[in-house]
Amino acid sequence: MANVYSEQLSDQKLGPKDETISFLLNYSKALSVINCERLQLESILN
Amino acid sequence: MEQLQDSQLVRNYIAGNEQALEALIYRHKQRVYSFIYSKVLDRDVTEDIFQDTFIKVIRTLKRGRYNEEGKFLPWVMRISHNLVIDHFRRNTRMPKFEERDDFSIFSVLGDSSLNAERKMIKAQVEEDVKELINELPSDQRDVLVMRIYKDMSFKEIAEQTDVSINTALGRMRYALINLRKLVEKHNIILTE
Incomplete structure (x- = not known):
């Protein structure tokens, strides 16, 4: 039987790193939008 | 929370x-x-675009600019699709080269300036050569200095030293032969 030379696809599902998710959740918590008359101001709280 | 629909989660x-x-x-x-x-077929780029996608999602939702008429996932996919296009546009202007076993970008883009170590070696070699030249007979030394350091033609050297061009050429030839002998005699390695 012929050998299969193609790369085996990993069983592991593709997904973002935990750090990326954590960054996004922290970014969301830190971001606040302030409505100032017609302007929308963004601020990031550390 | 898991049972709630996207639209409800967005509102929450x-x-x-x-x-x-x-x-x-x-x-x-x-x-x-x-x-x-x-x-994009690249994990790092995917991670970046994924992050940028959700940053855009977060900012749009927090600014209250999300249009509830559309569905959440198709909207997110459209954002990521646009960011993928931006990525390819940017890369067309500034291609990214990755280091591979068979190709290194630094083989094409060399830094021609010498680093500190090479500068020191070069200075040492030049100093050694000057000392060797001083050991040459004066007539050969003069021709070599005029040719190599003053960049004079053999015609000019011949006129300056009041000899024929052939004599100047001969002195240069012997200067180089004798230099090689001196290098061997002193066991000096003249390489960078």
């Missing part, structure tokens, strides 16, 4: 419930990530 998030965002990201992360990866 806009109302200030941060856990709703977490649920939305966990629910759709694999679809969005796989979609981006299928286009």
Whole structure:
């Protein structure tokens, strides 16, 4: 039987790193939008 | 939280419930990530675009600019699709080269300036050569200095030293032969 030379696809599902998710959740918590008359101001709280 | 529909989670998030965002990201992360990866085929770039996609999602939702008429996932996919296009546009202007076993960008883009070590070696070699030249007979030394350091033609050297061009050429030839002998005699390595 012929050998299969193609790369085996990993069983592991593709997904973002935990750090990326954590960054996004922290970014969301830190971001606040302030409505100032017609302007929308963004601020990031550390 | 897991049972709620996307539209409800979005409303909860806009109302200030941060856990709703977490649920939305966990629910759709694999679809969005796989979609981006299928286009760019690079884990690091995928990670960046995934992050930028959700930063845009977060900012749009927090600014209250999300249009509820559309569905959440198709909207997120459209954002990531646009960011993938931006990525390819940017890369067309500034191609990215990766280091591989068979190709290194630094083999093409060399830094021609000498580093500190090479500068020291070069200075040492030049100093050694000057000392060797001083050991040459004066007539040969003069021709060599005029030719190599003053960049004079053999015609000019011949006129300056009041000899024929052939004599000047001969002195140069012997200067080089004798220099080689001196290098061997002193066992000096003249390489950078």
